[in-house]
Amino acid sequence: MGLSRPIFMVLLAAALLWPHRAPAGPISFNSALTLSSGEFVFREQGVLSQSGDDPSGADRDRRSIASLSVLGYGVDEDISVFAVLPYLDNRLDVTTGGERRTRETSGIGDVRLFGRHVVVRKNWPARAFRLSLFAGIETPTGEDNESDRFGRLPASVQLGSGSWDPFGGVVATYQTLDFQIDGQLAYQANTEANSFAFGDVARADASFQYRLWPRTFSGGVPNFLYGVLEANLIHQGKNHDHGADDGNSGGLSLFLTPGLQLVGRRWIFEAAVQLPVVQDLNGTALESDYVVRAGFRVNF
Amino acid sequence: MLTLRIWAILLGLFIVPAFAQEGGATYDLGINGLSCPFCSYGIEKELSRIEGVEKITVDIAKAVVRVRMRGGKTLTEVVAKKAAKDAGFTLRSFAPASPK
Numbered sequence: 029m030g031l032s033r034p035i036f037m038v039l040l041a042a043a044l045l046w047p048h049r050a051p052a053g054p055i056s057f058n059s060a061l062t063l064s065s066g067e068f069v070f071r072e073q074g075v076l077s078q079s080g081d082d083p084s085g086a087d088r089d090r091r092s093i094a095s096l097s098v099l100g101y102g103v104d105e106d107i108s109v110f111a112v113l114p115y116l117d118n119r120l121d122v123t124t125g126g127e128r129r130t131r132e133t134s135g136i137g138d139v140r141l142f143g144r145h146v147v148v149r150k151n152w153p154a155r156a157f158r159l160s161l162f163a164g165i166e167t168p169t170g171e172d173n174e175s176d177r178f179g180r181l182p183a184s185v186q187l188g189s190g191s192w193d194p195f196g197g198v199v200a201t202y203q204t205l206d207f208q209i210d211g212q213l214a215y216q217a218n219t220e221a222n223s224f225a226f227g228d229v230a231r232a233d234a235s236f237q238y239r240l241w242p243r244t245f246s247g248g249v250p251n252f253l254y255g256v257l258e259a260n261l262i263h264q265g266k267n268h269d270h271g272a273d274d275g276n277s278g279g280l281s282l283f284l285t286p287g288l289q290l291v292g293r294r295w296i297f298e299a300a301v302q303l304p305v306v307q308d309l310n311g312t313a314l315e316s317d318y319v320v321r322a323g324f325r326v327n328f
Numbered sequence: 329m330l331t332l333r334i335w336a337i338l339l340g341l342f343i344v345p346a347f348a349q350e351g352g353a354t355y356d357l358g359i360n361g362l363s364c365p366f367c368s369y370g371i372e373k374e375l376s377r378i379e380g381v382e383k384i385t386v387d388i389a390k391a392v393v394r395v396r397m398r399g400g401k402t403l404t405e406v407v408a409k410k411a412a413k414d415a416g417f418t419l420r421s422f423a424p425a426s427p428k
Contacts, residue, residue: 064416065415066373149416151360155361156362156367156417245388247387249386250388251365293368327369
């Protein structure tokens with residue numbers, strides 16, 4: 029087992045309670061803001077995904093705990109590059125032939141490498157706007173052929189896809205001292221490996237962050253507490269398995285994501301819960317119950 | 329006469345050292361785009377790379393960064409403008425700081 033539930037809960041509690049400092053930005057996706065030239069940022073985010081509303085009758089219950097470690101670097105004032113290293117602990121409970129089975133594995137997942145380039149930059153006193161393009165690739169670093177005593181694990185439990193999957197999109201950020209708005213359109217083309225390909229993912233995200241505290245300024249740079257509300261509209265195509273579409277995969281989901289963010293000069297601590305409000309999935313595709321995200325960022 | 333001496337001693341003890349602590353030249357930089365605490369670290373880091381910078385103080389609400397130089401060192405508008413650009417911001421104004 030990688031990141032156990034007790035350890036994750038400790039991290040979650042630390043993220044919620046630790047006194048801090050750092051930058052604003054969406055919690056469930058990235059902003060258009062780039063790093064300053066020569067600046068590094070490290071972001072650690074724990075993600076608990078729970079799915080259990082199974083229409084298939086197999087009483088499937090899937091739980092994934094991910095620890096996402098992100099390192100970013102500002103090449104110059106317009107270009108930043110990032111690497112995301114996931115550590116996953118995946119588990120699927122399913123009833124087969126009257127027997128309850130647990131399928132699980134843990135380890136390094138697929139590393140994502142991407143760059144972001146500011147194409148529109150507007151600065152005003154205490155306000156800023158950025159429009160950025162980003163592009164990258166998800167590399168097949170995660171094990172995609174894990175087995176247990178029941179045989180090969182299903183694709184949804186594997187640590188990696190085994191494929192090289194390019195992605196890209198556009199993201200805009202408007203930031204003031206009082207609030208920040210971010211919007212993103214993104215697409216990931218999932219390619220085939222081992223005669224299997226996950227459906228492509230298209231998503232539209234929006235984030236609104238409002239400064240709750242301090243209400244007034246008295247000089248200097250105080251820490252900011254933001255209330256956060258995000259929306260994530262995600263469409264995934266059907267998986268492709270041995271030349272045929274899997275009619276029980278993919279579909280459309282809309283999540284609403286309330287959260288809190290504490291931002292200082294060097295640190296951000298943040299936590300949010302993604303709650304599904306619309307799930308129009310294909311066939312017996314497993315529905316999401318919730319996703320919890322908590323973590324921190326530090327720049328140096 | 330005694331009162332004057334006492335005042336002179338007090339001046340020597342408190343007021344003169346207070347001015348001495350001000351160090352070298354001080355500048356107020358108006359920075360556009362500075363709109364969150366995290367941003368302030370970026371501009372602080374860029375300005376701190378400039379030779380002779382002794383202290384940087386950000387007032388985020390006023391979008392003003394005060395830069396104090398070590399004795400004898402000066403900051404030019406061209407250098408300040410480049411630091412702001414490298415941090416992703418725009419230099420709005422540049423002026424020697426007015427004494428408080």
